[in-house]
Amino acid sequence: MWQVHAIHHTRYTRAHDAHATRATRAAGASQLDVTMWQVHAIHHTRYTRAHDAHATRATRAAGASQLDVTMWQVHAIHHTRYTRAHDARATRATRAAGVSQLDVTMWQVHAIHHTRYTRAHATRATRAAGASQLDVTMWQVHAIHHTRCNSHDAHATRPPPGATRAVGASQLDVTMWQVHAIHHTRYTRSHDAHATRATRAAGASQLDVTMWQVHAIHHTRYTRAHDAHATRATRAAGASQLYVTMWQVHAIHHTRYTHAHDAHATRATRAADASQLDVTMWQVHAIHHTRYTRAHDAHATRATRDVGASQLYVTMWQVHAIHHTCYTRAHDAHATRATRAAGASQLYVTMWQVQQVFPQFTLSALARDLAQTLSPDLTVDNILGGRLLPRQHLEEPPTVPLPETVTNVSSDTTSTNTSSTSSDSRNASSSSAELTAEHEELMGERGGVQFCSSAAEREAALQRRKRHLLAAARARYLQQHQHNLHQQQHQHNLHQQQHQQPRS
Secondary structure (H helix, E strand, O other): OHHHHHHHHHHHHHHHHHHHHHHHHHOOOOHHHHHHHHHHHHHHHHHHHHHHHHHHHHHHHOOOOHHHHHHHHHHHHHHHHHHHHHHHHHHHHHHHOOOOHHHHHHHHHHHHHHHHHHHHHHHHHHHOOOOOHHHHHHHHHHHHHHHHHHHHHHHHHOOOOOOOOOOOOOHHHHHHHHHHHHHHHHHHHHHHHHHHHHHHHHOOOHHHHHHHHHHHHHHHHHHHHHHHHHHHHHHHHOOOHHHHHHHHHHHHHHHHHHHHHHHHHHHHHHHOOOOHHHHHHHHHHHHHHHHHHHHHHHHHHHHHHOOOOOHHHHHHHHHHHHHHHHHHHHHHHHHHHHHHHHHHHHHHHHHHHHHHHOOOOOHHHHHHHHHHHOOHHHHHHHHHOOOOOOOOOOOOOOOOOOOHHHHHOOHHHHHHHHHHHHHHHHHHHHHHHHHHHHHHHHHHHHOOOOOOOOHHHHHHHHHHHHHHHHHHHHHHHHHHHHHHHHHHHHHHHHHHHHHHHHHO
């Protein structure tokens, strides 16, 4: 409805301006009448501004005082008297010139449309929680003034008998219409701001809430069209200083947040890649921030055209700041959890690789040992050294029996076997020492307690570690077995010597 009214008003203004141009050339009002009307318009505009400021302060406190009501009534009486005198003067001026049929028809259509809108607006305002006494008085005075102005226009449009309709309206009619349009526009803006404050003070009913929601939908659609129009208007004339300042403050805030976010993203990227959930949350926040920025730009454009931003805009900005702060904290907490998850994922990969080499151990047992050792190499040493045992102990292999030929050898064979056993033991000891030295050299190169950056490198290192540890275990087993054989052979020799002494 507002858009239709704006289109209709624009078309009417253009036609009226063209008609006024022709009418001004045909006839005009006297200099005295124009001067009187201009002085009254200036006085009325100044009083309206002061009254609006006073009404805003008085409404926020508790309502307008009796003095303000009396002043407004005196002003209404003064305005009524002046209007009557002006109507009589306009009646005389109308006899000198008249308006065309097109202007009469367009004005009647506008009056019908304005009357319907006024009735609907008054019905909704009455059903709401109720406006203050000052708002009711102001609206009634405005309605009376508007009604009288309509009757004046209707009276002015009735040409006297014999008057020519093509002559056009006088300069006085054009000036009156312009002053009325300015007054109506200013009152509409102040009335909207006053309605917003009155709704916050007393609260609107359910019907008012529904109407406000419908108005919000309508306002959103209008804002999109207004943004496109504001873009063209900004390119034509430029934004005001207030809008430039607000935009610069917003740009500085956005730049600081971008720098902080870039630094945070750099740290988070070095620790671990962000999960898909974090990416989605950031995209949603970016879409929300873009939409809010567009709405904020449109709202700033509209606010700069008025005297300043209302309290509603300040509240919206504070809510956005709180939302932005809460999201930043949640984002930081999520990044911390993602970093911990990345470390846990690396630990799980190491546990899985160790379990592939030693499948008899569970992941929980390996996790406990890795949490203490902080190194897969030390965990493997604990497994091979018998310090870390699985839940179900494996059965020990049977002891290797001595060959039967050992008990029936002679003393010569015994000495030969003893010498060969000693040489084998020395060879096994030397090979074990070489493997131990090689293992210590490998551990020195690896650093002992560091993780490889690649899974393939960790797997290759574990395989090499496995081969070296198996070789070292085999060497220790052979050394122990040779030592056991040597002990048994020595005991056998002693036993043989004890049997040979009584015979001799």
